[in-house]
Amino acid sequence: MPALTSIRTTGDSKIEIVNQLLLPHTTEFLEINTIDEAHDAIKTMKIRGAPAIASLAALAFAADLSRVSKTSPESLASPDDVRAYVTPILAHLYTARPTAVNLGAATRRLTATLDASIAAGKSAKEICNDLISEAHKINDEDVGRNKSMAQWGGDWLADVVKKNGGSGTELNVLTVCNTGSLATSGYGTALGLITYLHETGKLGKAYYTQTAPYHQGSRLTALELQTLDIPSVMICDTMVGSLFQHHNIHAVAVGADRIAKNGDTANKIGTYNAAVLAARHKIPFIVVAPISTVDLSIADGSGIPIEHRPPLEACLVRGAVYPPPADGGAGKQAVVMLTPPNLSLEGIYNPSFDVTPAELITAIVTEKGVATRGEGETVFDLSGVV
Numbered sequence: 001m002p003a004l005t006s007i008r009t010t011g012d013s014k015i016e017i018v019n020q021l022l023l024p025h026t027t028e029f030l031e032i033n034t035i036d037e038a039h040d041a042i043k044t045m046k047i048r049g050a051p052a053i054a055s056l057a058a059l060a061f062a063a064d065l066s067r068v069s070k071t072s073p074e075s076l077a078s079p080d081d082v083r084a085y086v087t088p089i090l091a092h093l094y095t096a097r098p099t100a101v102n103l104g105a106a107t108r109r110l111t112a113t114l115d116a117s118i119a120a121g122k123s124a125k126e127i128c129n130d131l132i133s134e135a136h137k138i139n140d141e142d143v144g145r146n147k148s149m150a151q152w153g154g155d156w157l158a159d160v161v162k163k164n165g166g167s168g169t170e171l172n173v174l175t176v177c178n179t180g181s182l183a184t185s186g187y188g189t190a191l192g193l194i195t196y197l198h199e200t201g202k203l204g205k206a207y208y209t210q211t212a213p214y215h216q217g218s219r220l221t222a223l224e225l226q227t228l229d230i231p232s233v234m235i236c237d238t239m240v241g242s243l244f245q246h247h248n249i250h251a252v253a254v255g256a257d258r259i260a261k262n263g264d265t266a267n268k269i270g271t272y273n274a275a276v277l278a279a280r281h282k283i284p285f286i287v288v289a290p291i292s293t294v295d296l297s298i299a300d301g302s303g304i305p306i307e308h309r310p311p312l313e314a315c316l317v318r319g320a321v322y323p324p325p326a327d328g329g330a331g332k333q334a335v336v337m338l339t340p341p342n343l344s345l346e347g348i349y350n351p352s353f354d355v356t357p358a359e360l361i362t363a364i365v366t367e368k369g370v371a372t373r374g375e376g377e378t379v380f381d382l383s384g385v386v
């Protein structure tokens, strides 16, 4: 089966996303026709995953600019008009989710394009064309770099295992959350590494946590692995320690929402738990993320803004009613409350991300290669990598 997709586009302005809140039981494509619809889709997690939200923001921006250039060209008559129009849009898109730096990297990159095109003395129309083409690049370049990261990381892991006396095949890799085609523009980051190992005959099994409370693992990673026919095992989030005690796991591979200059990494809640346990069991812990996820303006993890989701989200699970209908179709979609009625929402802690300190990370893989810590170092120096 072909890999899943999070965003599809037709022409220069039709954008559709798969509503990830309804997966894996219902595949519903939603049209994104305005900047506000893109902002809402990102904020409410109809689309999620650091690279995918940056791609949607960029594509929605391009579609909007292209539409306005055609329908009311008089509002974009001068370079100053273009700046006045696009600046608040980029600022608004940036507010949709705070932790994933890729969104900010995309809006900053578009602002830099605007500044450069204005400084070069271009006409308003040329500036708009530059912005639209740069926005498309943000989406288009994602798949290629994911494939590079997957290869760098997959080959590196096989070598490490061989150096430690293993065969470098039948590799069992645990992942957290969802980092595949649904979280990116295609192929994925950590899930891309797992896919690469599978494609090159080096994978034993992919293990993945359910990833409560949003269940990106049991809803999305399960679906992606099933679609790609990759042998896999799901575990509950609480089972990571048991898995490491009883099974031969060769690595943990995760994505990232923001990586500080010293390598401290924010990723889906539960990643830090897995890293602590991996260190205890001497299992390599690999972060796979594009360069755009590295934020050199933040010295260490204490400066990374952590999104707290609405408390109610931690009380709910989404899925389909069980048992499914006899005709083999998906059951009716349902949202079920797990907690007692009237439980105070003030008594619920719901951070969406945690920060794994660099000293627990064995390698950070980007499209440029594999960065490791120096001998005896507890941090990375990523300034040379970006």
Ligand SMILES: CSC[C@@H](O)[C@@H](O)C(=O)COP(=O)(O)O
Pocket: 048, 049, 050, 051, 100, 176, 177, 178, 179, 180, 183, 184, 188, 189, 190, 216, 254, 255, 256, 257, 267, 268, 269, 352
């Ligand atoms: C390639 S995706 C990397 C991260 O964005 C991913 O691991 C993650 O934490 C996603 O969180 P989400 O809250 O689902 O957007």
